[in-house]
Amino acid sequence: MISENTNLNGAVVYLDPIYKDGNTITDGSKAGLVFGSEEAGNLNKIDGKLVVAENSTLSLGTTDTAIAENAFAKTGLTWGNGDNDVLAAAYINAPQDISGGVLIVDIKCNKR
Numbered sequence: 684m685i686s687e688n689t690n691l692n693g694a695v696v697y698l699d700p701i702y703k704d705g706n707t708i709t710d711g712s713k714a715g716l717v718f719g720s721e722e723a724g725n726l727n728k729i730d731g732k733l734v735v736a737e738n739s740t741l742s743l744g745t746t747d748t749a750i751a752e753n754a755f756a757k758t759g760l761t762w763g764n765g766d767n768d769v770l771a772a773a774y775i776n777a778p779q780d781i782s783g784g785v786l787i788v789d790i791k792c793n794k795r
Contacts, residue, residue, distance in 0.1 A: 684696075684712075684713070684714040684715075684716075685714070685715040685716070685746040685748070686714075686715075686716050686717070686746070687717045687720075687746055688717065688719065688720045688723075689716045689717060689718045689719070690718070690719065690725075690730060691729075691730050691731025691732075691784070692730060692731065693730065693731055693732075694731045694732075695731060695732040695733075695734065696714065696716075696731065696732070696733050696734065696741075697734045697736070698711075698712045698713070698714060698734065698735050698736060698739035698740075698741060699712070699734070699736035699737055699738070699739055699792075700712045700737075700738050700739065701737075701738070702737050702738040702763075702764055702770060704763075704764075706738060706762070706763075707762050708740055708751075708752050708755050708756075708762040708772070709752055710738070711738035711739050711740060711762075712738065712739045712740075713739065713740045713741070713742070713748040713751070713752075714739075714740075714741050714742065714748070715742040715745055715746040715747055715748045715751075716733075716741070716742070716743055716746070717743075717744060717745065717746060718730065718743075718779070727743075727744055727777055727778060727779045727780055728779075728780040728782075728783060729743075729779055729780065729781050729783060729784035729786065730783045730784055731784050731785075732784060732785040732787070733773075733784065733785065733786045733787065734787045734789075734792055735771045735772065735773050735786075735787065735788040735789075736771060736789065736790060736791075736792045736793075737764075737770055737771060737790040737791075738770055738771070738790075739771055739772075740752070740755075740771075740772045740773070740774065741772070741773045741774070741786075741788075742773075742774045742776060743773065743774070743775050743776060743777070743779050743786075744775060744776035744777030744778075744779065745774075745776040745777070750774060750776060751772065751774030754774055755769070755772060755774075764790075770790045771788050771789065771790045772788065773786065773788045
């Protein structure tokens with residue numbers, strides 16, 4: 684999912700597909716969101732709840748989700764469900780104002 688001029692007005696974006704052994708970061712769900720706009724005076728002002736759960740990647744400040752995937756590849760970390768693996772990620776491409784919203788990155792987060 685990609686979106687520019689995003690306004691959630693308190694709504695929730697919940698990313699959480701099923702993980703299957705062998706999946707990579709490119710196999711999971713992904714979103715690239717740019718909140719607000721310069722014209723409206725609310726650029727990068729998050730106004731809702733963002734939940735990045737199992738097998739998901741959220742990119743903020745860009746609609747190009749490949750930037751997050753490339754950044755993750757450079758870390759040397761493993762995408763998976765092992766003890767030392769990563770299975771949820773948020774990439775922040777530009778400063779964000781989260782004062783009116785929530786960002787949760789947690790593979791065990793449920794929809795409550």
